[in-house]
Amino acid sequence: MARIYVIDDDEQLLRMVGLMLDRGGHATTLISDPINGLEQIKQDKPDLLVLDVMMPDMSGHDIARQIRAYKGLETLPILILTARSQEVDRATALKSGADDYLSKPVTSQELIERVDNLLQKRENRAKPEQGILIALFGMRGGVGQTTLAVNLASALRRLSQEEVCLVDLSPSGGQAAMHLRLQARLTWADLPPATELDWSLFKERLTIHPSGLRLLAAPAMPQSATEPAPELVKACLALLQTEMTFTVVDMPRVFSPTFTAVLEAADIALHVLAADVVSVQTAVQVDRLLSKTGATFRQKSYVLNHIQPEAELPQSTVERGLSARVASKINFDPNQSRALAQGVPLTLTSAKSPLPTMMNRMAEVLWQRVINTANKK
Amino acid sequence: MGSTHFGRNQLISVDLFTDAYRVTGRVLVGTGGIHAELANPSSDFLELQDAYISRIHLPGEIISHYKVAAFRKDNINFIVLQDRREGIPVGTQHGRSIFTRGRSLSVFLTVPSFEITGEIMHDGKIAPREILVQSIGRFLLVFSAKASASLYPEISYSGDLILIHKERIGIFCLGS
Numbered sequence: 001m002a003r004i005y006v007i008d009d010d011e012q013l014l015r016m017v018g019l020m021l022d023r024g025g026h027a028t029t030l031i032s033d034p035i036n037g038l039e040q041i042k043q044d045k046p047d048l049l050v051l052d053v054m055m056p057d058m059s060g061h062d063i064a065r066q067i068r069a070y071k072g073l074e075t076l077p078i079l080i081l082t083a084r085s086q087e088v089d090r091a092t093a094l095k096s097g098a099d100d101y102l103s104k105p106v107t108s109q110e111l112i113e114r115v116d117n118l119l120q121k122r123e124n125r126a127k128p129e130q131g132i133l134i135a136l137f138g139m140r141g142g143v144g145q146t147t148l149a150v151n152l153a154s155a156l157r158r159l160s161q162e163e164v165c166l167v168d169l170s171p172s173g174g175q176a177a178m179h180l181r182l183q184a185r186l187t188w189a190d191l192p193p194a195t196e197l198d199w200s201l202f203k204e205r206l207t208i209h210p211s212g213l214r215l216l217a218a219p220a221m222p223q224s225a226t227e228p229a230p231e232l233v234k235a236c237l238a239l240l241q242t243e244m245t246f247t248v249v250d251m252p253r254v255f256s257p258t259f260t261a262v263l264e265a266a267d268i269a270l271h272v273l274a275a276d277v278v279s280v281q282t283a284v285q286v287d288r289l290l291s292k293t294g295a296t297f298r299q300k301s302y303v304l305n306h307i308q309p310e311a312e313l314p315q316s317t318v319e320r321g322l323s324a325r326v327a328s329k330i331n332f333d334p335n336q337s338r339a340l341a342q343g344v345p346l347t348l349t350s351a352k353s354p355l356p357t358m359m360n361r362m363a364e365v366l367w368q369r370v371i372n373t374a375n376k377k
Numbered sequence: 378m379g380s381t382h383f384g385r386n387q388l389i390s391v392d393l394f395t396d397a398y399r400v401t402g403r404v405l406v407g408t409g410g411i412h413a414e415l416a417n418p419s420s421d422f423l424e425l426q427d428a429y430i431s432r433i434h435l436p437g438e439i440i441s442h443y444k445v446a447a448f449r450k451d452n453i454n455f456i457v458l459q460d461r462r463e464g465i466p467v468g469t470q471h472g473r474s475i476f477t478r479g480r481s482l483s484v485f486l487t488v489p490s491f492e493i494t495g496e497i498m499h500d501g502k503i504a505p506r507e508i509l510v511q512s513i514g515r516f517l518l519v520f521s522a523k524a525s526a527s528l529y530p531e532i533s534y535s536g537d538l539i540l541i542h543k544e545r546i547g548i549f550c551l552g553s
Contacts, residue, residue, distance in 0.1 A: 057442075061438065084429075088532050088534075338529065339531075342531075351531075
């Protein structure tokens with residue numbers, strides 16, 4: 001039996017939802033005033049929250065955002081239940097930090113299924129001793145590396161509801177913040193030297209997205225190609241691996257000591273390339289350089305991202321050029337340019353197009369790896 | 378916020394669109410549905426209860442809420458309903474109503490900032506002019522409809538029925 005709080009200003013509907021959940025074997029607390037409701041939730045920390053959107057004084061989206069930003073409630077499962085039933089409403093609900101969405105009117109069976117599903121996910125939650133570090137790299141610009149990093153991090157956060165941090169190490173102007181429509185007040189340029197860095201200082205430099213995803217942003221102004229320093233990056237990653245379940249690094253497109261430091265620390269390195277001659281040639285050269293410098297990988301895979309509707313080279317030609325198999329192929333996604341304009345990663349929407357489908361699949365595999373490791377212990 | 382009955386009247390949920398705003402709320406309608414309210418010549422205004430207002434470019438974000446809001450019918454571009462029975466009398470087991478009689482034709486039309494596709498029911502000569510002039514009332518009925526924002530096609534609204542202000546229509550195209 002779970003402790004479920006329900007906030008809805010419509011008292012008739014509130015009683016009905018309460019009755020449905022009671023019959024599902026849960027203990028419900030029904031609240032019609034959203035402001036009081038938020039305070040009660042902060043105090044009582046229930047197991048799950050069912051939340052209406054359209055309420056006077058404070059919308060459900062505002063409540064969800066405040067809950068996500070409140071220490072101890074970052075992972076509270078939130079199910080939005082609203083009369084606004086359009087796709088944009090679903091996307092807004094998920095962006096505000098909700099885990100799932102149902103439109104009114106709702107059947108008892110549907111509500112219980114969704115609630116039980118969210119509770120099950122919470123139970124399955126398993127944090128590894130050390131977080132998983134995923135680095136996306138490639139020297140050819142314009143192949144969608146940042147897009148993939150942002151979407152993978154968002155998918156991991158949405159799926160696991162665990163702590164996930166996206167690190168944008170680009171010295172040439174931070175773009176991850178733009179993908180998330182965030183204004184980063186502080187960036188890695190504001191970090192103290194590695195010797196003075198601790199978690200309390202570090203976490204103040206992270207920007208929080210309404211979904212709960214954290215971002216170590218890059219400065220908006222281009223920096224020297226040697227920045228950030230490798231010692232600082234190593235210290236940051238060590239902290240993140242202790243505090244976060246997943247850290248996704250969007251690597252700089254510059255071969256530098258920072259570049260190799262991240263690759264060596266990464267549990268999974270994803271080499272991103274497009275299906276064109278220049279991209280394949282650049283990837284081959286990077287591989288040669290890495291092998292010459294003796295860089296070692298724990299796990300490395302190629303990700304082929306189709307950034308054009310028509311691929312210049314077929315996958316088999318790309319694989320022949322690389323002398324290796326491509327682990328993941330992402331077909332051209334026409335929705336991506338609009339997602340970028342709107343500042344909402346596709347994996348935070350209900351879009352079923354190629355990019356979110358593949359990123360969600362990757363996130364599922366990574367999350368399953370965490371669950372399996374926890375189960376073995 | 379589903380529909381609530383008060384005798385022969387009921388409160389129905391609507392998504393209403395003006396040039397710059399999306400407003401979700403409830404309208405008290407009689408047996409003729411919202412189409413009859415919009416056609417009512419004794420008032421130029423449509424009244425909404427529990428109006429939640431969003432800007433059209435951020436349609437999921439609620440910027441304001443009011444207990445009551447009134448809209449000049451002339452300034453409404455279109456209204457999205459999830460159930461056609463809340464918009465019009467659809468008929469009985471003995472036959473279809475005047476609104477649902479005739480041939481089903483696919484349409485594409487535009488109003489400011491939106492393009493709308495769906496099906497209309499028309500009994501008579503198949504020509505855009507005939508359809509726009511002959512159909513009853515100031516609002517055209519498009520069934521199983523989808524309205525997409527012209528500049529942001531990923532922002533779309535689907536409804537079992539969309540009522541479109543005829544005077545706001547820019548382009549009107551007929552399919553088969």
